[in-house]
Amino acid sequence: MVKAYPAGHLQPEALTAKTKMVSSRGASSDDDEEEQTLHFKRLSYDAQRLLEVEGGSCLAVHDKFLLVGTQVGNIHILDHQGNRTKTLTTHTTPVSHISIDEKGEHMASCAETGDVAVHGTASQETNISFQFNEPVYFCVLHPHFSSDSKRRFVIGTDKIIYYQRNFFNHYKTSILHQGEGAVRTCSWNSRFAAFATDISVVVFDMTNIAVICKFKRDQAPTRHPEFYPSRLAWMDERQLLVGWADRISLCNIKDKMIRAQSSTSSFYLEISSMFTTDDIFVCGLAPFGSNIAILGTEKLADGWENTTQMLFQLLEPHNKYCTQLSSNRIPLNMTSKLRTNFMLNCLTSEQRFFILSNSELVVIRFADKDEHIDRLIGEKKYEEAMQVMVNCSDEIKRHGQLSVGKSYLNHLLETERYAEVGPLAQRIFGSQTDHWEDQVFSLANRRLCYTVAHYIPCQRDKKLSSEAYEIILNEYIHTRPNELPNLIRRWRGLYSLETIQNVIEERFKYSPDVYLEEAIGLLKTDQGQYADALDIFLKIGLGKEAITLLHNKFDFLKDRLLQCLLPFMKVDHKEAAMFLAKHNYYSVKQVSDQLRHHKEYLLEYLLCKFTKDPQALDEGFHDLLMEHFATDGEFALLQFFRKSNKFSLEKALEICEKNGHLRATAYLYERMGSLKKALAIITEELRDVEQAIEFCKDQDREDLWTVLTSFCVKQPDLLTVLLSRIGNYIDPTGVIEAIPPGLQIPNLRDSLVRILHDFKLQIALRGSSNKIFESNRCTMFERLHDVRRKGISVTEDAVCEICNHRIVSRDMSRSVRTATFACKHTYHMPCLEGQDELTCYICQKKNSAASDFSEYYNN
Incomplete structure (x- = not known):
């Protein structure tokens, strides 16, 4: 895809598929990192004409203006659009360097022939000029020169000359450093200043005029400093960036923990990162948050450089390497092959970069949020555009979430991604009913209202007009009748009942459908026609809907239900039986008379009624239930026997004996008073000594214990169980005496130990109880005595x-x-x-x- 750029813009040739940058705060993280586009713009107007005629030689940038030095010695003051506001004819030879203080009120410049000038940008009160008989590479003002009482600045020749004004407004000079050849570069940031010679970089504490550190140039001898000069830039007040050819160092100035007596500075310098670039020779450096912006020429595979094009890169520094965040070719007019004729300056407050060559001045900036959104929309990346709208709402001027969202909606409809339309509309419209209605009317022509039906507002205080809901319901009646009932339930009270019912009934005449009938039933319910609604629900088999209606409107439907009891049971006989059993309005006889020919329904109803109130059923129904429980198993039958007292014992006994339900038979004999017979079944047929012991314990009759003992004496294995359990209920001596001599009893010793243990435990408990009783008796007697002694x-x-x-x-x-x-x-x-x-x-x-x-x- 070819991108169109406005007039005056350059078209960059991207070296990477994406250009990525960190946020304006400079925090490098996955959350802040986002894809952006670089904008390259050649400044036109006066800037272009001046450079074509005079040729650029140096550049200084400020928040208010630009200073461009030319080959003929002029200094032009331009605004950021390239319009000239003032021209200073300070020099007659090419300007080699320009410096501005932070306020933009003073500037310093120097020429190759040795001319140096310091003067105000708006007035001539502080004009100073010097003449040197040697080349001057820079003249740098103190960053706070305008407010500095000493009016300090430094000049670089083959030495570093420091100027400061004394009490009599005369300038005092001192040499800070010399003996290493030309001092070509200087960068002064508040308290600290860095200077680069052909051999090394020297960092000064300018408050104490003390050297903090000096480290030598680490480059091959073939890379002469005249062609590969050092580039300096401050990342912040204490972080220095140094670039030499393809080597970049990141230095941190730190406080010394203990200051040596011989040292004049309380700081030291630490190189935190040093790396070699893979594909670029540095022509200019600038900070960009925590990353580095580089202007340079391309490094070829053989180590030489391609001087036909310039590269602009963003790098993320690490300890011994860097990560390339972006790389772009800048098709400048390469009228000069000298890399020293290209320079990079950064306006950090606006995140803009300025590149100066002999014949042009180019501004590089990252797209703002509006331009970023334009690009995303042009690439059909609407979801990303919406996310940018949410995350960066304060930075967006031209776009609104509503306009971008509507474009996104149209795109989804055009590409037939209908499932995404509703959620998106909810995001962009929220509770704005007017926009929802416009969208509904727009979708109605294409019969696509269903895409937003489940997302439109339906609260009482945030609702659309009734026409909007009726339009959507009408679409569902003709195209999606299976989803119509749920929509009618959800939108109760938001549309005209009569209008929708008429449309459904008209549709039903030539296209019958069970869902349309359900919808009619719901509408009749809302209109108070409960009996008609109940008939419809039962007709189409909607048991749940029918029961809900009966629960809510039972007083209106209790007589009607008795007339359609059988259809009601057919819909869902379990739920229907529970409902009928719950309401005492209907007698058991009324219900059973209608269900007597449908045994399954009758039994279900009787079971529910028995569970709720066993005494509500007559004996005949209990016998019927007994037969039913007999088929479910002995456990269910026993549960029934324990709850009911209206069944026929003789018939129950017959059923149990017929089906071999021994435990139930024993229970019935117990209930009939035939305790010994019940015990005989438990012991002789079930051989369950545990149950027999429980049975004797519950009855608490000595003769039953005797019967049990007599039975167990004949069965040594059962006798063991009896001996181990009876110690808590009867005197075990009788059982032991009944054991015939010579009988082999398994685990007799353990059983006897258990009996003795239980016996001792009972004695101990009885003794403790007596002590507690005596203590309580004495206490109560004392209280009684005290009460009676009172007058x-x-x-x-x-x-x-x-x-x-x-x-x-x-x-x-x-x-x-x-x-x-x-x-x-x-x-x-x-x-x-x-x-x-x-x-x-x-x-x-x-x-x-x-x-x-x-x-x-x-x-």
Whole structure:
């Protein structure tokens, strides 16, 4: 596919299938990494004309403007679109370097002939000029030159000359480094500055004017520094990037833990990454988040370079290697084969790169989110475009989720990917009912409403117009009747019942369908025509729907159900039987009369009724159920016997003996009172001593234990079981005495040990119980004694309950003995004479239990 680029744009030739970049924050991770496209644009307007006439020699970039030095010595100030705003005629020979401070208020420039100028970009107040008799390679201002009181800057010739202003506004100079040939490059970042000579790189602490580190150039002698100069760039305030030919180093400046006395700096430099590029010689370096942007020439397989084209690459550095994230050829006008005539600058605030050659100025930027979405839409990658819309909504200006989503919907419909239409519409429309209605009306013409039917809003507070729901239902009536009932259930109350019912009935006339009948039944239910709805559900065999209707509207349908009981059972006889058994509105006789010719249905109903209330069935029904349970097995029959008391014992005994149900037979004999016969079946026929022991224990009769013992004595193997179990229920001595001498009993010793153990345990339990009883008795007696010792208050107004005279007399000579009972009744003792026992007269008269509190007090 050929991409079209606007006028003034270059078309890059991609070396890789994809161009990948990390996020603007520079965090390299799988979540942030995304596919983007590089945009190459040649600045036109004044920039292009100036470079064609004068030729470019150096470049400096700032957030506000660009500074372009030319071969004729002029410095042009351009805006970022390439329009010239000002021209400085500072030099007469090619400008070799330009430096700008961070605020963009001052700049410094130098020419090959030794001219150096420092001046303001907007005023001439701080203009300074120097003349050297040797080549000057750079003049770099302190990054905060405008606010720096010392107005510091450095100049590079064959030495590093440091300038700072003194108290009298005169500049003081000092040489920081020399003796290694030309100092060709400098990069100053706040406190630290790096300088590159033909031999080494020197890093300075510019606050203390101290060398932090110096490391030598590591390149083959054939790669002369004039043609392969060092390139320096700061990744951040303490991370330096150094490029030499095809070798790149990443250096970190760190604080020293302990500063040596001989050292003038408290920092040291550590090379954290060093690697050789595979296919490029470095012409320019720039940081890009945590990655590296490189401009250079292509390295050929034989080690030489291809100078006919330039490459622009993004690399992710590692310890001893790098990962190439992208690589693109830049078809510049290669009017010069000298690699030193190409330079790369980065505007980090906007993530844009500027490439200067002799004849053109090219801007490289990554596509913004809107352009990224345009590309994805053009490539039909709508899902990726939607994801970008969600993740980067703050960065998108031109596109909206709704517009992109609608384009995606149209694409799905065109490519007949109908299953994806509904979920996507829900994502983009949400609860916006107007957009949903527009989409429904649009799909109706193509009979594709079913693609969104299960996703449109159907809440009471977020619903579409009734026409929208009716359009979709109409489509289902004619094309998808099998899905119509579920839709009618889901959309209750959102459409006109009469309208939809008329359409269904009209369709049903010439195309009968069970689903259409079900839909009619649902509509009749919603209209309150419950009897008609029930008839329809039973007719088409919808037992679950019929039972739901009966549960909800039983008061309206209880009489109608009795008229159609047999069809109701035919639909789902198990659920129907449970429903009928649950409702006591119908008597057993009413239901059984209608089902008497259908034994299966009748039995199912009787079983459900018996489970709910066994006493609700008459004896005849119990006998019928007994015959049914007899065929299900002995266990089911026994369960029935234990729950029922209305069946015929004689008939039950006959059935059990006929079918060989011995346990059930023993149970029946037990119930009839023939305990010994029941025990005989358990022991002689079942030979189940365990059950026999349980049987004797439940009956608690000594004669049964004797019968069991007599039987087990004849069977030594059964006697072992009996001896090991009876110690907790009867005195085992009787069993032991009944054993005839000389009888061989298996495991007799263990059984006797078990009996003795149980006997000791019972004695211990009885002794402990006696101790607990005695303790509780003493405690309760003490409490009773304390209660009885308490006095009973007799007030001054108290009178004898027999003579009605005052109990308390102020004249002590007339006082008599009195008796006060626990019931608070008080008497004169003489009044109680003649009674056999000292009891309360009133309480005894009321046939109440007389109080045994016989203490009394003399007054």
